[in-house]
Amino acid sequence: MALSETRGIRRALLSVSDKTGIIDFARALSGHGIEIVSTGGTRKALTDAGIAVIDISEVTGFPEIMDGRVKTLHPSVHGALLGVRDNPAHTSAMRIHGISPIDLVVVNLYPFARTVRAGADYDTIIENIDIGGPAMIRAAAKNHADVTVVVDPADYDAVLEEIGSHGEVSYEARQQLAAKAYGRTSAYDSAISAWFARTLDCEDGPKWRSVAGVLRQTMRYGENPHQWAAFYADGSERAGVATAEQVQGKVLSYNNINDTDAAFELVAEFDPNATAAVAIIKHANPSGVGLGATLATAYQGALACDPVSAFGGIVALNRTIDAEVAAEIVKLFTEVVIAPDATADARAIFEGKKNLRLLLTGGLPDPKADGVSVRTVAGGMLVQSRDNRSAEDCALKVVTRRAPTETEMADLMVAAKVAKHVKSNAIVYARNGATVGIGAGQMSRVDSARIAHSKSRDAAKAAGIEGALTQGSVVASDAFFPFADGLEALIEAGATAVIQPGGSIRDEEVIAAADAAGLAMVFTGMRHFRH
Numbered sequence: 001m002a003l004s005e006t007r008g009i010r011r012a013l014l015s016v017s018d019k020t021g022i023i024d025f026a027r028a029l030s031g032h033g034i035e036i037v038s039t040g041g042t043r044k045a046l047t048d049a050g051i052a053v054i055d056i057s058e059v060t061g062f063p064e065i066m067d068g069r070v071k072t073l074h075p076s077v078h079g080a081l082l083g084v085r086d087n088p089a090h091t092s093a094m095r096i097h098g099i100s101p102i103d104l105v106v107v108n109l110y111p112f113a114r115t116v117r118a119g120a121d122y123d124t125i126i127e128n129i130d131i132g133g134p135a136m137i138r139a140a141a142k143n144h145a146d147v148t149v150v151v152d153p154a155d156y157d158a159v160l161e162e163i164g165s166h167g168e169v170s171y172e173a174r175q176q177l178a179a180k181a182y183g184r185t186s187a188y189d190s191a192i193s194a195w196f197a198r199t200l201d202c203e204d205g206p207k208w209r210s211v212a213g214v215l216r217q218t219m220r221y222g223e224n225p226h227q228w229a230a231f232y233a234d235g236s237e238r239a240g241v242a243t244a245e246q247v248q249g250k251v252l253s254y255n256n257i258n259d260t261d262a263a264f265e266l267v268a269e270f271d272p273n274a275t276a277a278v279a280i281i282k283h284a285n286p287s288g289v290g291l292g293a294t295l296a297t298a299y300q301g302a303l304a305c306d307p308v309s310a311f312g313g314i315v316a317l318n319r320t321i322d323a324e325v326a327a328e329i330v331k332l333f334t335e336v337v338i339a340p341d342a343t344a345d346a347r348a349i350f351e352g353k354k355n356l357r358l359l360l361t362g363g364l365p366d367p368k369a370d371g372v373s374v375r376t377v378a379g380g381m382l383v384q385s386r387d388n389r390s391a392e393d394c395a396l397k398v399v400t401r402r403a404p405t406e407t408e409m410a411d412l413m414v415a416a417k418v419a420k421h422v423k424s425n426a427i428v429y430a431r432n433g434a435t436v437g438i439g440a441g442q443m444s445r446v447d448s449a450r451i452a453h454s455k456s457r458d459a460a461k462a463a464g465i466e467g468a469l470t471q472g473s474v475v476a477s478d479a480f481f482p483f484a485d486g487l488e489a490l491i492e493a494g495a496t497a498v499i500q501p502g503g504s505i506r507d508e509e510v511i512a513a514a515d516a517a518g519l520a521m522v523f524t525g526m527r528h529f530r531h
Contacts, residue, residue: 008103008167008168009029009032009034009103009104009148009163009167009168009169010033010034010035010101010103011034011035011036011037011080011100011101011102011103011104012029012034012035012036012037012102012103012104012105012106013036013037013038013056013072013077013080013102013104013105013106013107013136014026014036014037014038014042014046014106014107015038015039015040015042015056015072015106015107015132015133015136016042016106016107016108017108017109017110017111017130017133018108018111018153019041019042019045020153021153021156022042022045022046022106022153023045023046023049023051024156025106025153025156025160026046026049026051026053027049027051028160028164029104029160029163030051030052032163032164032167034104034163035054036051036052036053036054037053037054037055037056037059037102038053038054038055038056039055039056039064039071039072040064040068040071043055043056056071056072056077057071059074059076059077059080059100060072060074060076060077061076062074069131070132071132072132072135072136073131073132073135075097075099076097076098076099077102077136078135078136078139079093079094079097079099080094080099080100080101080102081102081105081136081139081140081143081147082139082142082143083099083101083143083146084143084145084146085101085146101146102140102147103146103147103148104147104148104149104150104159104169105136105137105140105147105148105149105150106150107133107136107137107149107150107151108133108151108152108153109130109133109134109137109151109184109185109188110128110129110130110133111128112125112128112129112130112188112191112192112195113191113235113236115128116191116195117236117237122199125195129192130188134185134188134189137149137151137181137184137185138181138182138185140178140181141177141178141179141181141182142178144171144174144175144177144178145171145174147174148169148173148174148177149174149177149178149181150177151177151180151181151184152180152184155177155180158173159173159177186210186212187212187213187214187235189210190210190211190212191212191235193206193208193209193210194209194372197209198370205383209383211234211374211381212234212235213232213233213234213235214232214233214235215230215231215232216231216232216233216242217230217231217251217252218230218231219231219251219252219253219254220251220253221253221254222254223254223255227254229254231252231254231257236371238365238366238369238371239340239361239362239363239364239365240261240264240265240361240365241257241260241261241264241338241359241361243361243362244338244359244360244361245359245360245361245362246357246358246359247342247347247350247358247359247360248347248350248351248354248356248357248358249336249354249355249356249357249358250355250357252336252357255283256314256335256336256357258284259281259282259283259284259313259314259335259336260281260314260316260336260338260359262281262284262285262286262314262421263279263280263281263286263314263315263316263336263338264316264338264361264364264365265365265367265421266279266281266286266289266316266417266418266421267279267289267316267317267318267364268318268364268365268366268367269367269390269417269418269420269421270291270318270417272318272319272340272364275291275292275293275298275433276291276292276293276294276295276297276298276317276318276319277289277290277291277298277317277318277319278290278295278298278299278301278302278315278316278317278318278325279302279315279316279418280302280303280305280306280309280310280313280314280315280316281313281314281315281316282309282310282312282313282314284423285422285423285438285440285441286418286421286422286435286438286440287302287305287306287309287310287313287438288301288302288303288304288305288306288309288310288434288435288438289301289302289305289414289418289434289435290302290303290304290305290433290434290435291414291433291434292433292434294322294324294325295317295319295321295322295324295325296322296324296325296328298317298325298434299315299317299325299328299329300328301432301433301434301435302434302435303328303332304434304436304459304463304469305434305435305436305437305438305456305459305469306438306455306459307332307459307462308458308459308462309455310332311332311333312333312334312335313334313335314334314335314336314337314338315329315334315336315337315338316337316338316339317337317338317339317340318339318340318364319339319340320339320340320341320342320343321337321339321341321342321343321346322343322345322346323343323345323346323349325346326342326345326346326349326350327349329350330349330350330352330353330356334353334356335356335357336356336357336358336359337350337356337357337358337359338358338359338360338361339359339360339361340360340361340362340363340364341360341362342358342360367388367390368388368389369386369388370385370386370388371385371386371388372384372385372386373385373386387420387528387530389526390416390417390420391412391413391416391417391476391499391524391526392413393526394524394525394526395525396499396522396523396524397502397522397523397524397525398520398521398522399502399507399511399521399522399523400511400514400515400519400520400521401515402515402518402519402520403520404474404497404520404522405497405520408474408496408497408520409497409522410433411430411431411432411433411473411474411497412430412474412476412497412498412499412522413499414430414433414434414435415428415429415430415435415474415475415476415499416428416476416499416524418430418435418438418476419476419477419478419528420478420528420530421530422438422439422440422441422478422530423440423441423530423531424441424478424479424529424530424531425439425441425442425443425444425445425447425448425477425478425479426438426439426440426441426448426476426477426478426479426528426530427439427445427448427449427452427475427476427477427490428452428475428476428477429452429453429456429469429470429473429474429475429490429493429495430473430474430475430476431469431470431472431473431474436456436459436469436470436473437452437453437455437456437459437468437469437470437473437493438452438455439451439452439453439455445477445479445481445482445486446485446486446489449475449486449489449490449493450489450493452470452493453468453470453489453492453493456468456469456470456493457469467494468493468494470493470494470495471493471494472494472496473493473494473495473496474495474496474497474498474499475490475493475495475497475498475499476498476499476500477498477499477500477501478501478527478528478529478530479500479501479527479528479529480500480501480502480503480504480507480510480527481500481504481506481510482504482506483506483509483510484506484509484510484512484513486510487510487513487514487519488513490519491513491517491519495519496518496519496520497519497520497521497522498514498519498520498521498522499521499522499523499524500521500522500523500524501523501524501525501526501527501528502523502524502525503525503527
């Protein structure tokens with residue numbers, strides 16, 4: 001028989017942890033005269049539903065043992081899956097050993113990732129590592145010339161349609177299902193490997209590392225129209241774009257998702273129980289960040305920093321959106337709004353802007369949580385732990401004769417948290433709980449300082465204010481100042497206090513320049529490059 005030909009289905013093995021749709025699926029199979037073999041909880045669910053089922057122990061002639069750890073790991077199962085129907089030696093062995101072919105395998109796996117997310121103990125997590133399931137999936141997928149393998153309840157209807165129309169599943173469909181099956185087992189093993197790496201705290205990194213995800217969205221294109229793109233969730237359920245409900249608006253683009261993630265991670269730095277926070281993002285950099293007693297106040301502060309760049313931006317909020325701030329947001333063209341939730345009144349206001357994408361996440365990502373970031377390079381990938389620390393975690397050291405005032409220190413902490421999320425070289429000016437100038441991604445720190453100052457003058461002019469918004473502000477730098485010229489640019493902009501990592505061989509020169517100008521300077525000892 002040629003591989004392109006189809007195979008009839010006479011016997012199916014069903015063993016699923018996620019029982020979504022399995023009763024209706026099994027009932028339909030039974031209606032087509034297909035014999036059903038099943039295991040454990042799946043067998044009980046089918047039997048309780050009145051569906052005729054053969055217990056796996058009747059196939060193997062051996063009972064389930066070791067608390068179910070061993071039930072399908074048997075030649076009567078794997079010979080039934082791996083036997084090539086057109087190979088005389090295989091069919092002879094099956095006949096001699098009384099092995100009946102299994103033509104359809106429906107398996108999904110123990111909920112390992114969900115068990116980890118639930119905070120289970122080590123032993124419970126280990127027991128949720130599936131062994132028999134992946135073994136059956138891989139065997140069936142390898143022998144897809146003869147066997148159909150289904151790992152996703154979303155495929156039940158398509159498989160039933162093929163059986164109903166043709167009495168069998170086409171080879172092309174079996175190929176697609178096999179490819180999907182190997183992707184599933186690969187992602188499953190990747191999650192287990194990643195958990196072990198985290199749990200055992202592998203300082204040098206594991207010898208082998210895989211990165212996996214489940215498809216959330218195929219996109220029209222990537223960063224540019226000639227690039228293919230798709231969006232995958234990693235299974236961590238970290239609050240953000242991957243977990244959000246899109247309430248309204250057009251489909252998210254690659255750039256929308258990238259920028260929205262940057263915005264939401266930034267705004268999550270600020271405790272919603274302590275202050276309302278709003279971040280406006282353009283091209284993965286903040287154009288403005290504001291804090292306040294209300295979201296509306298915070299939004300106005302964020303917008304005032306750079307109202308020109310805010311056009312067409314992403315707005316992230318750390319609290320439930322209310323009608324007051326929603327009414328302000330819709331005054332300006334905005335691509336995406338993301339927040340933990342929104343009131344009914346706020347949603348009604350956004351409905352008037354049909355193209356605005358509204359994402360509600362149900363919570364904020366924990367900025368202190370462990371995790372890794374991955375970036376591809378030619379022939380490999382760079383993996384690092386998430387930058388989950390901030391200035392408030394540091395032993396701050398005042399290095400100038402003058403210490404920051406209480407107000408300056410509060411603004412320094414705001415500026416430092418924002419600088420962590422600005423592309424290097426990063427300079428962030430802040431005053432009264434809001435950014436008033438942001439310099440991002442320049443080759444020189446001096447250029448970043450001057451660009452931020454220049455933009456603050458433009459923002460002041462637009463607001464009818466003489467001078468620059470940076471006058472009387474404080475500044476955060478993501479890395480040390482290699483020379484005093486960077487500090488001199490801040491002094492020229494009107495800054496009164498600076499927070500930076502320190503560590504330059506010219507720190508004394510920089511400190512002397514600050515003292516000469518009467519600036520307060522604080523060292524954190526922690527750099528926050530973001531490339």
